[in-house]
Amino acid sequence: NAGVTQTPKFRVLKTGQSMTLLCAQDMNHEYMYWYRQDPGMGLRLIHYSVGEGTTAKGEVPDGYNVSRLKKQNFLLGLESAAPSQTSVYFCASSYGGMNTEAFFGQGTRLTVV
Amino acid sequence: GEDVEQSLFLSVREGDSSVINCTYTDSSSTYLYWYKQEPGAGLQLLTYIFSNMDMKQDQRLTVLLNKKDKHLSLRIADTQTGDSAIYFCAERDNNNDMRFGAGTRLTVKP
Numbered sequence: 631n632a633g634v635t636q637t638p639k640f641r642v643l644k645t646g647q648s649m650t651l652l653c654a655q656d657m658n659h660e661y662m663y664w665y666r667q668d669p670g671m672g673l674r675l676i677h678y679s680v681g682e683g684t685t686a687k688g689e690v691p692d693g694y695n696v697s698r699l700k701k702q703n704f705l706l707g708l709e710s711a712a713p714s715q716t717s718v719y720f721c722a723s724s725y726g727g728m729n730t731e732a733f734f735g736q737g738t739r740l741t742v743v
Numbered sequence: 744g745e746d747v748e749q750s751l752f753l754s755v756r757e758g759d760s761s762v763i764n765c766t767y768t769d770s771s772s773t774y775l776y777w778y779k780q781e782p783g784a785g786l787q788l789l790t791y792i793f794s795n796m797d798m799k800q801d802q803r804l805t806v807l808l809n810k811k812d813k814h815l816s817l818r819i820a821d822t823q824t825g826d827s828a829i830y831f832c833a834e835r836d837n838n839n840d841m842r843f844g845a846g847t848r849l850t851v852k853p
Contacts, residue, residue, distance in 0.1 A: 634785070665843075672747060672831065672843035673786075720785060732841075734778075734785035 632656050636721050636735035643711040643742045651706040651738050653721030661724045662704035663688075663732070664696060666717040673720060679704055711742045745769035749832050749844035756852050761819040763847045765832030768813060775808060777817045778831040780846065786831060789817070819849075827851045 634655045643649055653662065660681050665673040665688075675688030677696040685696045693715060695707045704723075708715060718739050724732040747767045755761045767775070773794050778786040792799045792806045792815075799806045805818040815834075819826055832844040 670751065670845055672833075672845045674843075675841070722786075731788050731791075734787070736783070736785045 634721055634723055634733050634735040636719075636738050638738060639736065640739050641741070643708075643740065645711060645713060645742060647711050648707070648709050649711065649740075650708075651719055651721075651740075653704045653706070653723075653735060654702055655704075655721075655723040655733070656702060657723060657725070657733065658701070659723035659725050659733075660701075661726065661732075662698065663722040663724075664694070664704065664706045665720045665722065666690065666715075667720060667737070668717050676706065676719075711740075713742045716740060716742045745836070745842055747832055747834055747842045747844040749830075749847045751845060752848050752850070754850045754852060755822050757822060757824055759822055761817075761822045761826070761849055761851075763817045763819075763830050763832075763849065765815040765817075765844055766813055767815065767832075767834045767842070769834060769836050769842070770813070771836045771838075772813075772834040773837050774835045775806075775815050776831075776833040776835070776841075777804075777806065777815075778833060778843075780829040780831065782828075789830075822849075822851050824851045824853060 663678040664676040679698040682701040721735040722732045749765045776791040777789045803820045807816045829846040831846045
């Protein structure tokens, strides 16, 4: 089992460019999440999904869009990248809510210049 | 909004015990978690505790929860250099929302 896989691992974008981060999980998990991690701050939830075809906004959704067309994939899109979106992005998945363990990907380091 | 706070740095000598502290504000927290992040890696769940428990022990790890004071701690006994990492405290509320602290960078000196 690969667990949670994020691609790419690193990316440098110019301001205004667009890109999509892919998260794939092979654990048949219902819940998937996108977080961003910034220095001196905790992980902040961008968007999440409680099942195939569903998405919901998290704490910091502005500037991002997501899609969950297939249960195993959760895509995070940046339509017009801004320097404020320079961050490390983590995807996570879990079987359910409450006490279930969340599994994290290794992170994508994105720099917007 | 609700908040989770941790000190940012902790340095200990190899063989000593490490205690990482966390405070939170959400009184509806149901589960509290400790995650470990090693350089270049994602977060790995170390342990979690249900909010009606006050202690949980798992090998070298001891979690203490003071629900009245909203204080969570992680004690690592006999700390090793391989324990050097960033440790994140997180809490989940009854709406299934999770909030993470900023992480405590633990440095273990030989």
